[in-house]
Amino acid sequence: MEPTQIRAATKNDVDAIADLIARTKRLNSEFDPLFGVAQHAQDKAREYLLATLKKPGTILLVASKGMKVVGSIRAELREREFYEPHKVGHITDFYILPEFRRSALGKQVIEKMSGELRKMGAQMITCEVPTRNEIAVRFYEKNGFRPLLQTFAKLD
Amino acid sequence: MKKQKGMPDASKKAMAYSKFYGGKIGVVPKVPVHSLQDFSVWYTPGVGAVSMAIHADTSLSYDYTNRWNTIAVITDGTRVLGLGNIGPEASLPVMEGKALIYKFLGGVDAHALPLRVANTEQFIATVKALEPSLGGINLEDIESPKCFDILDRLRSEMHIPVWHDDQQGTAGVILAGLYNALKVTDRTLKGTRIVFFGAGAANIAAARLLMQAGCDPGDLIMLDSKGILHPEREDIDQLLLRNKWKYEIAIKTNAPRLKGGLENALRGADVLVAAAGQGPNLIKKKEVELMNKRAVTFLLANPVPEMWPTDAHAAGAEVVATGRSDFPNQVNNSLLFPAIFRGALDVRAKTITDKMVIAAATELAAFAENNLSAEHIIPNMDDWVVYARVASAVGMSAQKEGQARLRMTEKDLLRSAVERIEHSRKTMKVLVESGVISEPPK
Numbered sequence: 001m002e003p004t005q006i007r008a009a010t011k012n013d014v015d016a017i018a019d020l021i022a023r024t025k026r027l028n029s030e031f032d033p034l035f036g037v038a039q040h041a042q043d044k045a046r047e048y049l050l051a052t053l054k055k056p057g058t059i060l061l062v063a064s065k066g067m068k069v070v071g072s073i074r075a076e077l078r079e080r081e082f083y084e085p086h087k088v089g090h091i092t093d094f095y096i097l098p099e100f101r102r103s104a105l106g107k108q109v110i111e112k113m114s115g116e117l118r119k120m121g122a123q124m125i126t127c128e129v130p131t132r133n134e135i136a137v138r139f140y141e142k143n144g145f146r147p148l149l150q151t152f153a154k155l156d
Numbered sequence: 157m158k159k160q161k162g163m164p165d166a167s168k169k170a171m172a173y174s175k176f177y178g179g180k181i182g183v184v185p186k187v188p189v190h191s192l193q194d195f196s197v198w199y200t201p202g203v204g205a206v207s208m209a210i211h212a213d214t215s216l217s218y219d220y221t222n223r224w225n226t227i228a229v230i231t232d233g234t235r236v237l238g239l240g241n242i243g244p245e246a247s248l249p250v251m252e253g254k255a256l257i258y259k260f261l262g263g264v265d266a267h268a269l270p271l272r273v274a275n276t277e278q279f280i281a282t283v284k285a286l287e288p289s290l291g292g293i294n295l296e297d298i299e300s301p302k303c304f305d306i307l308d309r310l311r312s313e314m315h316i317p318v319w320h321d322d323q324q325g326t327a328g329v330i331l332a333g334l335y336n337a338l339k340v341t342d343r344t345l346k347g348t349r350i351v352f353f354g355a356g357a358a359n360i361a362a363a364r365l366l367m368q369a370g371c372d373p374g375d376l377i378m379l380d381s382k383g384i385l386h387p388e389r390e391d392i393d394q395l396l397l398r399n400k401w402k403y404e405i406a407i408k409t410n411a412p413r414l415k416g417g418l419e420n421a422l423r424g425a426d427v428l429v430a431a432a433g434q435g436p437n438l439i440k441k442k443e444v445e446l447m448n449k450r451a452v453t454f455l456l457a458n459p460v461p462e463m464w465p466t467d468a469h470a471a472g473a474e475v476v477a478t479g480r481s482d483f484p485n486q487v488n489n490s491l492l493f494p495a496i497f498r499g500a501l502d503v504r505a506k507t508i509t510d511k512m513v514i515a516a517a518t519e520l521a522a523f524a525e526n527n528l529s530a531e532h533i534i535p536n537m538d539d540w541v542v543y544a545r546v547a548s549a550v551g552m553s554a555q556k557e558g559q560a561r562l563r564m565t566e567k568d569l570l571r572s573a574v575e576r577i578e579h580s581r582k583t584m585k586v587l588v589e590s591g592v593i594s595e596p597p598k
Binding site: 023027030097098099134135 | 387388390393396403406407
C-alpha cells in the first residue's frame with residue numbers, strides 16, 4: 001500500500017476536490033431537504049476552489065495516495081468582532097472517501113489543518129455541518145469538538 | 157372463490173387441504189397416558205420435583221423437557237416469500253410449512269410463531285424473552301436490511317442458536333453448490349471472479365460467507381438496482397446510513413474497480429450468482445456470453461429464474477443451477493436448515509457460527525461428489541441420509557468452535573441424527589397408515 005500523504009492542494013487537484021465537495025453536498029441533501037443540491041454544483045465547486053487557491057487566509061489541503069486524491073479539507077481564518085477567542089480557523093468543507101476512513105486519516109487531516117490554522121494565528125478551530133448530518137456530527141464529537149452555534153430555519 | 161380457476165394446481169390443493177386439515181402442525185405427546193392417574197407423574201404433584209431440579213440447574217431444562225429439540229420459526233411477516241409485507245397472520249401458513257419440513261427432514265420440533273411487533277427493538281426484545289423455552293430460533297421472511305441488524309444482534313445477545321434462513325441458509329447452499337461447480341469447471345475459490353446480481357439478504361449473506369470461506373473479497377463483484385457496487389459510487393454515504401451491510405460489501409469488494417451495469421460485471425467473470433428478481437429476461441444471453449469459458453451461473457429467483465437455463469447454456473454456461481426442482485441443480489435451503497438445527501440441537505450449541513455453516517456446506521457438497529457432474533452439483537432432497545451427515549458435520553464443527561454444550565463423537569452424532577430423523581419419518585408413516593392422519597379429499 002502506498003502511504004497516504006496530506007499536502008497543500010494545487011490547481012491539478014481541483015477537479016478531484018470538486019467531486020468530493022459535490023459528494024458532501026449530496027450527502028447533506030440526504031439528511032435534510034433544506035440542503036437540496038443546486039444545479040451545476042460541481043462546476044460551482046470548481047470555481048470556488050480555484051478562487052480559494054488565490055485567496056489569502058484560506059487553506060486547501062488534500063489527502064492523497066499516489067496519484068489519487070482520497071480526501072480534502074478547506075478552511076479559512078475568520079475574526080469574531082465581539083467575542084474572545086477572537087481569531088478562528090473555520091473548516092468549511094471536509095470529506096474523506098469511505099474506503100479510506102476508519103484508519104484515523106480523518107483525524108490526521110483535521111490535526112494537520114488545525115496546525116496550519118494555528119500557525120496563521122487561529123486561537124480556536126470551528127467547523128460547520130448540517131445539524132442532521134449524523135456522520136459529520138459523530139465525527140467531530142469523537143474528535144473533541146462540541147456544538148457552538150445553532151442555525152434555525154423556517155420555510156414559508 | 158372464482159379466482160381459483162386460474163390458480164396453479166399446487167395453489168388449489170394448498171387452499172383446499174389447509175382448510176380440510178385446519179393447518180399443518182399440531183402437538184403430539186411423547187409419553188404414554190393410560191389413565192388420568194398418569195398425570196400425577198406428568199403433571200402435579202410429580203412434576204414439581206422436576207421443576208425444582210431445573211431451578212437448581214437451569215441447564216437441566218435440556219434433559220428434563222423437550223427444550224433440547226424445540227425451536228421457533230419466527231417472522232414479523234414483512235417479506236413473506238415473494239409476496240411482500242403481508243403481515244404476521246398471513247405468514248402463518250408459510251411458517252407452519254417450514255415447521256413441517258423441520259420435523260420431517262430434521263426431526264426437529266418447530267413452533268410457527270409470527271409476531272406482531274412495532275419495530276426492530278420490540279422484535280429483538282420479544283425473541284430474547286423466548287430463550288428459556290427454546291433450543292434455537294429460526295428467523296424467517298423479515299425484510300432487508302432490517303433482517304441483518306436483527307440477526308447480528310440476536311446472534312450476539314442470545315445463548316441459543318439464532319438462524320436466519322433467508323441469509324445463512326441460502327448462503328450455505330450457494331456455497332455448497334459453488335464448491336462443486338468450481339470442482340466441475342476446474343477452478344478453486346481463490347482467483348475465481350464471482351458476480352452477485354442482486355443485493356438482497358441472500359446475496360449479501362452469500363458474499364459475507366464466501367469471504368469467510370476464503371474468497372478474496374477483491375474477486376467479488378456485486379450489483380444492486382443501481383449497478384455495480386464500488387467504494388466511490390455516488391450513493392456510498394447514503395448506503396452507510398441505510399444499509400451498512402451493503403456498504404461493507406461496496407467498500408471491501410471489487411478490486412478491479414468495475415463500474416456500470418451487468419455487462420461490465422460479467423466481462424471476464426467466472427461465476428454469476430443471481431438473486432435479483434423474477435425473470436426470464438432479467439439477464440440476457442449476450443451478457444452471459446461475456447463471461448469466461450466454462451462459466452457457472454446460479455439463477456435463483458423463484459418461480460421464474462432470472463433467465464432460462466437453456467438460454468444460459470446456449471450462452472456458454474457449463475454449470476447452471478436454479479431454485480427450482482424441475483431443473484437440474486436445485487439450490488434449495490431445505491437441504492440445509494433441517495440438518496443445521498439437527499446438528500446444533502444435538503450438541504446443544506450456543507450459536508451457529510459461520511464456520512459451522514461452512515462445515516455444513518462442505519459436507520453437503522461432499523455428499524454430491526460420488527456422481528459429480530455439471531448436472532449434479534447438489535444432492536437431491538430425496539436422499540434423506542444427507543441430512544444426518546450434514547447434521548453430524550455441524551455438531552463436530554460446533555465442538556471445534558467451542559460452541560457445544562455437549563461433547564459427542566462423529567459416530568454418535570451421526571447415529572443420533574439418523575435415529576431422530578428416522579423416528580420422525582416413522583411417526584409420520586404410522587400416523588398415515590393407521591388413518592390418524594387421513595389422506596386429503598379428492
